[in-house]
Amino acid sequence: MTELVATSPGLYPLPDWAKEELADLKGRQKHDLISGDEGEEIVDAYERAREEVVGVQESAGLDRIVEGQLRWDDMLAHPLAVHDSVETRGIVRYYDNNNFYRDPAVQDELDFDGDVAAELEATAELTDESLQAVLPGPYSLADLATDEHYGDDAEFLAAIGEFLAGEVDAFPDVETLTLLEPSLVENAPEDGEDERASEAIDAVASAADAEVVVQPYWGALEEKVYAHLLDADVDAVGFDFVANKEQNIYNINEYGATDDVALGLVDGQNTLVETPETIRERVEWIDDQTPGADFERAYLTSNTELFYLPVNKFEAKLEALGEAADIAEVKA
Template sequence: MTDRVATTLGLYPLPDWAKDELSSLKGHQKADLVDGSEGPEVRAAYERVREELIDDQREAGLDRIVEGQGRWDDWLAHPLAVHDGVETGGIVRYYDNNNFYRDPRVVDDLAADGGDVAAELDAATALLEDEESLQAVLPGPYTLADLATDEYYGDDAEFLAAIAEFLAGEVEALPEHETLFLLDPSLVTDSPEGEANERVSDAVDTVAAATDADVVLQSYWGAHEEKTYAHLMDADVDAFGFDFVAGDRDAHLYNVTEYGTKDAISVGLVDGQNTAVESPETVAERIDWVTEQIPSQTFDTVYATPNTELAYLPVSTYREKLSVLGEAVELAPETEVSA
């Protein structure tokens, strides 16, 4: 029997009170939040943010709990932005939207340097109740390399390998977690070419090998190029994530039909960038629709997720969408599918 799991890609919007409180703190600037030198008031505010984001997921009935990444002002570039061997440069547009991050310029060796993400997840673990399962969220190696500027390694292949080893070190420092989502949207927005596809698969392997948890490689804002997908099938992950909101559904299904997929699947079915709130029934139907299009395979697990991070949304809408996911996985719709 297929296990349906309601979860998210993390990166939640800050509560309104937190935006006001953090912006009012003396000397506080958005660009300084993640450099490790926050004052006690800032740290205390983020502790309250973490508690609230976990409560939101608990109330929505999600099956996996993420930390929420309230401190990740640099979005998926965050793990590099706080590294000792990285200098943050100018403000850069985050993909094709109105969000921005500081350009992480790698100027020294990327050896693991203490695990900023691990500290966040340690704090999240302390807030979990019995039977709740932690989900870790990190950028995928290709995306993190794509978002960064290399001023040290001088070779694309060496740089990607160094990024992968850095992420593996971050993963090894994490507390116990049931799932690890690697968010790698650059795989579809700026697909690797030629031999780089094989290197990407090897880089994903490096990160995935650092945990005993189930690993989901999630891309979004499009569908994988055929060659990229074929090489990713060699990566030792437990599931691929597909964006069925903004992505080309036919392209997803072609890749899966032509090259197969893993024994689990993650499906982005809730729009993470649109304030229109889907009904639980609609999302449940979409889950069925996706699995029915792949009749040759019975999945052990189907992860139902938003198609992107949720920080684009107003707080009230983000909470509604969490609840939709929590309710949808409990439904077994018998109505005609309307994906």
């Protein structure tokens, strides 16, 4: 029997009231933001917004609660953008879409920061449900950054992995850690680099006292990249079944899979809300297409982050995931 777990990859849209309030506060406190001080009013607004999105997840019946990453203005680049050894520079397009982030230029050793751990500690005080931490995977974070200190791609990737492992080591008790790795698809590593990417992911996963899920998206992994990822000591690999069903099915059937999987079944960029029945049908279709697999746990999730969506659509998609995961049995 496959256990179904409703969750999400985090990076939520700000509640409408928070978007307006924070835009006003940040406009008035621009100097403080440049110096790295968010100010008490901004901190308070984010705290209230965090409490709201935790409540939304609980009401939707999600089995894993994320912090929401509402402060992550630079999206996956955030853990570097707030680091003292990093200078955030001009605006860069976020892969091939209309979202942007500030280029994080690493100028010194990436020592411990603790920003994400502090967010998780605050979230733990708001819920009794199982927590899920969210981080950029080391390959994607290195891909999004500019190295002006290490001077070697392999050394830089290893340093990013060590930095994230140090952050994970400071986490409070979490049930699951999700590493978001869209660059494995969008800017696939070449020969040799694919193995180093797997090693960096393994370093982060080894620091976690939690189930570790690696979620690539915006397509399917190339075969060699997928095969190397399976070498990492992770509990689950994710599949974007919105963007590319066929190649992901092929990878599972040809190379096998982890005992647990994350199934990206809900479109994180489209306002059309999937029904719980549609999500169930997609789970059953995957089950039928992978007769040799016997997954112990399947995380039901969106294929990408959800910050692209209007708040009402985001909430509706979480509700659909929560209801869809109530299926008692997929494969005996």
